[in-house]
Amino acid sequence: xxxxxxxxxxxxxxxxxxxxxxxxxxxxxxxxxxxxxxxxxxxxxxxxxxxxxxxxxxxxxxxxxxxxxxxxxxxxxxxxxxxxxxxxxxxxxxxxxxxxxxxxxxxxxxxxxxxxxxxxxxxxxxxxxxxxxxxxxxxxxxxxxxxxxxxxxxxxxxxxxxxxxxxxxxxxxxxxxxxxxxxxxxxxxxxxxxxxxxxxxxxxxxxxxxxx
Amino acid sequence: xxxxxxxxxxxxxxxxxxxxxxxxxxxxxxxxxxxxxxxxxxxxxxxxxxxxxxxxxxxxxxxxxxxxxxxxxxxxxxxxxxxxxxxxxxxxxxxxxxxxxxxxxxxxxxxxxxxxxxxxxxxxxxxxxxxxxxxxxxxxxxxxxxxxxxxxxxxxxxxxxxxxxxxxxxxxxxxxxx
Numbered sequence: 001x002x003x004x005x006x007x008x009x010x011x012x013x014x015x016x017x018x019x020x021x022x023x024x025x026x027x028x029x030x031x032x033x034x035x036x037x038x039x040x041x042x043x044x045x046x047x048x049x050x051x052x053x054x055x056x057x058x059x060x061x062x063x064x065x066x067x068x069x070x071x072x073x074x075x076x077x078x079x080x081x082x083x084x085x086x087x088x089x090x091x092x093x094x095x096x097x098x099x100x101x102x103x104x105x106x107x108x109x110x111x112x113x114x115x116x117x118x119x120x121x122x123x124x125x126x127x128x129x130x131x132x133x134x135x136x137x138x139x140x141x142x143x144x145x146x147x148x149x150x151x152x153x154x155x156x157x158x159x160x161x162x163x164x165x166x167x168x169x170x171x172x173x174x175x176x177x178x179x180x181x182x183x184x185x186x187x188x189x190x191x192x193x194x195x196x197x198x199x200x201x202x203x204x205x206x207x208x209x210x211x212x
Numbered sequence: 213x214x215x216x217x218x219x220x221x222x223x224x225x226x227x228x229x230x231x232x233x234x235x236x237x238x239x240x241x242x243x244x245x246x247x248x249x250x251x252x253x254x255x256x257x258x259x260x261x262x263x264x265x266x267x268x269x270x271x272x273x274x275x276x277x278x279x280x281x282x283x284x285x286x287x288x289x290x291x292x293x294x295x296x297x298x299x300x301x302x303x304x305x306x307x308x309x310x311x312x313x314x315x316x317x318x319x320x321x322x323x324x325x326x327x328x329x330x331x332x333x334x335x336x337x338x339x340x341x342x343x344x345x346x347x348x349x350x351x352x353x354x355x356x357x358x359x360x361x362x363x364x365x366x367x368x369x370x371x372x373x374x375x376x377x378x379x380x381x382x383x384x385x386x387x388x389x390x
Contacts, residue, residue, distance in 0.1 A: 007218045007281050007351040008361070014222040015278075015364040018230055022371040025319065029378040083244040085256045114311070121247060 043147050044164030051077075051155045052143035056109070056133030059116035064136040067109060070159025074180040075107040076173075079144065079151040081114045082122040087150040089168045091124040097173050098130060106177055109133060154180040214346045221281055221342040224290055224335065228274030229365050233372030234317035235267035238380055242267070245314045249303065269293075275365040279358045281351040287343050294332070294339035301332035318380035319372070 045051060051069035054077075058065070067077065078094060080087035091110060097103050110132045112119070119125045119132065135141055144153060154163040154176040162179040165172075235242045243259040246266075250259065273293060277286045297315075304313060304324030313324050322328055353361070 005350055005352055005357070006214065007222070008353060008357050010215065010218045011222040011225070011278055011281075011361055012364070014219070014226045015361075015368055018226045018368045019371060022230070022368070022375045025375040026371070026378055029375075081244075083247055085240070085244070115308075118248075 043145065043166060044151050044153055045144050045161045047161055047163060049143075049161050051153065051159050051161050052140035054111070054140045054144075055136040056111060057136045058131070058133055059119060065133065067107075068159075069155045070157075072157045073107050074105065074157050074182075075109065075155045076103065076176060076180070077144075077153045077155065078108070078110045079113075079146045079149055079153075080110055080125075081112055081149050082118045082125045083114055084149045086166070086168050088122050088124040090150040090152065090173075091122075091128050091130070093168065093170050093173050094130060095124075095128050097170060097177070102174050103177050105181060107131075111135060152176055156180040157182065213344075214350055217341055217344050217346050218281070218350065220338040221287070221290075222278065224294070224338055224342060225274045225278035225365075226368060227335070228270045228277070228290070228293065229368045230372040231316055232267045232270030232274060233369035234319045234376035235263065235270070235314070236317075236369075237373045237376035238314065238317040239263045239267065241312075241318060241380075242314050245312065248308050248311065249300065271369055274369075275362060278365050279353070279361040281353070282348065287339075291336070291339040291343060294336040298329075298332040298336045301329045305329045316372075317376035319376040 053069065054067040055064045056067065057063060067075065069075065076094070078087075078090055080091055082088070094103070094108060094110075098108060108130050110125075110128065110130050112125075112132060112134055116134060125132070144151070148166060150166055150168065152163075152165065152167045152173065153161060156162050157180075163176045167173055167176060239260055240263075243256070243263040246259050246263055247254070250262075254262075270293070273286065273289050276283065277290050280286060301313075301324065304311070305326065305328070308324050310323045310325060313322055313328060314320075315322060315328075
């Protein structure tokens, strides 16, 4: 008769229990996926949707400030955390873009969920000159669907989301900035009444054209 | 008593395998948690390498403990790891309360709190219990038995990694933004 050591029997049960728990976890995920409730949520608000208002407080300041999309000022809102390496990259890129003047006319807000003291563990967050805030309440936050960080959301002056996604590169950030700024025509054509134009001196280009 | 000692030994080994496998599925997340406990100069590649090292270390010690229960140094290593868990839980509870601990990667939403500290203390107590000597005949395994347990260890680690990846892919809110 074969004798099984007690340890082998105990270890088999332990392995079986662990496998059972893991199989339950996987089947639960599978069930959620098949029923539709577990489908991976899309990151960020839908483009074209109205951005929600947010209350936030700056680190070390209890005053609750408001981000009110639709107040006429386009905004770039970055959901980032000092403990997230890609977020540090995004903060660095935003800082550089701001210094280069690429974000002129935009309000840039970095929102963090980590405690304010965590800003000290990251060079990028410690040295940023951009406005940093922490959501003061959960109201309005759900509309941004922060399923992962970093998340950058571009909001135009009317409060409409123009772009949203996990960007970290300078070119992408510039694209986001352009998407929420009002379009500027490349060349301006002035309409001058014929009567007033007749009395004016010809300019240099007109002279040159006549000479040819 | 022997049953409790062997149960603690096998249970801890399986727990280490599960934790190590789950961490492998989300090394970046675990590296982010590690960042809370290391000096500022630790760069991201270093943190990621350390996270990988910890996950592989848990897997190695778990597999060795499961398949070679008679090795004294493995029991000591398990006890040291569990004491490490307790120390990290205590520091996390004191300085980073309610932040995600990612002890099981994305599979668990547990945070540094009093319950986590209690669980770590329980694990350390179990590791102490597993150090107690038992009759050698109870833990004497043949080659086939060891191989079967190693195969089980690989299966559990793989299942933990897959389950953690599946949970991470289906999560609807990033930790901290719920």
